[in-house]
Amino acid sequence: MTSDVILFFTLALIAVASAVSMLLSRSAVYAALFLVINFLTIAAIYLLLHAAFIAVVQVSVYAGAIMVLFLFVIMLLGAERVEATRREIWQQPVALILAGVLIVEMAYVLFTRPAAQQPLAPITSEDFGSPASVGRLLFSSYLLPFEVTSILLLVSMVGAIVLTRDDRKEKP
Amino acid sequence: MNVPTSYLVDLSGVLFALGVLGVLLRRNTLVLLMSVELMMNSANLAFIAFARGAEALGGQVFVFFTIAVAAAEVAVGLALVVMIFRPSTAWTSTR
Numbered sequence: 321m322t323s324d325v326i327l328f329f330t331l332a333l334i335a336v337a338s339a340v341s342m343l344l345s346r347s348a349v350y351a352a353l354f355l356v357i358n359f360l361t362i363a364a365i366y367l368l369l370h371a372a373f374i375a376v377v378q379v380s381v382y383a384g385a386i387m388v389l390f391l392f393v394i395m396l397l398g399a400e401r402v403e404a405t406r407r408e409i410w411q412q413p414v415a416l417i418l419a420g421v422l423i424v425e426m427a428y429v430l431f432t433r434p435a436a437q438q439p440l441a442p443i444t445s446e447d448f449g450s451p452a453s454v455g456r457l458l459f460s461s462y463l464l465p466f467e468v469t470s471i472l473l474l475v476s477m478v479g480a481i482v483l484t485r486d487d488r489k490e491k492p
Numbered sequence: 493m494n495v496p497t498s499y500l501v502d503l504s505g506v507l508f509a510l511g512v513l514g515v516l517l518r519r520n521t522l523v524l525l526m527s528v529e530l531m532m533n534s535a536n537l538a539f540i541a542f543a544r545g546a547e548a549l550g551g552q553v554f555v556f557f558t559i560a561v562a563a564a565e566v567a568v569g570l571a572l573v574v575m576i577f578r579p580s581t582a583w584t585s586t587r
Binding site for chain 2: 324325328332335336339340342343348351352355358359362365366369370371373374377378381382385386389390393394396397412415416418419422423426427430440442443444445448449453454457458461462465466469472473475476477479480481483484
């Protein structure tokens with residue numbers, strides 16, 4: 321129990337620190353790399369929660385594909401180009417106040433509820449969260465959402481190609 | 493790992509609040525999209541924590557779908573960013 325708590329708090333500290341560093345870093349490339357650290361830490365927490373398949377998907381899709389896409393766009397456009405040029409003077413204080421209200425509200429809900437501090441019972445089934453069991457569920461109970469996801473990915477691919485197409489005529 | 497589910501949900505809430513702060517405060521469009529990813533990730537963490545607590549595998553399957561939706565969202569969002577902030581003279585191999 322104690323070693324588990326120490327492990328969890330170490331991982332949670334890394335996750336929160338990398339998220340804060342992402343928010344505070346000046347360069348967009350550093351922000352992307354801090355976000356990769358955050359994703360990898362979350363993947364480690366998934367592994368410890370008996371979600372091996374989701375942990376691998378997190379590393380390959382989130383920390384791999386999505387962040388590489390981000391870095392491609394940063395390199396393509398230049399990070400300073402995507403700054404907003406105009407901003408209202410009242411925007412930052414209002415944002416801070418609203419975010420503060422949200423955080424206070426969240427802390428109130430999290431710390432005043434009836435204590436659910438009991439450690440978890442050990443899992444009963446041996447292959448909980450293994451790729452085989454997740455795949456079995458994915459192709460039986462959740463078959464329709466799985467197929468809809470494929471259509472969604474197709475639509476987003478077509479959308480990305482159409483949006484970034486160069487409309488100008490090719491000069492001979 | 494044998495920690496109470498509430499610890500994991502607390503971590504998820506903290507990460508979500510940090511993502512909200514990033515969306516509200518940062519001016520860089522790409523960092524704003526990254527903050528949205530951070531928020532989605534914190535929701536995934538809560539899903540996995542509850543799936544472990546209730547020992548229900550449906551939560552993990554749902555996280556799988558959420559990751560697929562996040563990939564689609566990032567593809568379209570970054571295409572929009574490229575479309576909006578495209579350099580006036582496009583870089584092609586012919587000129």
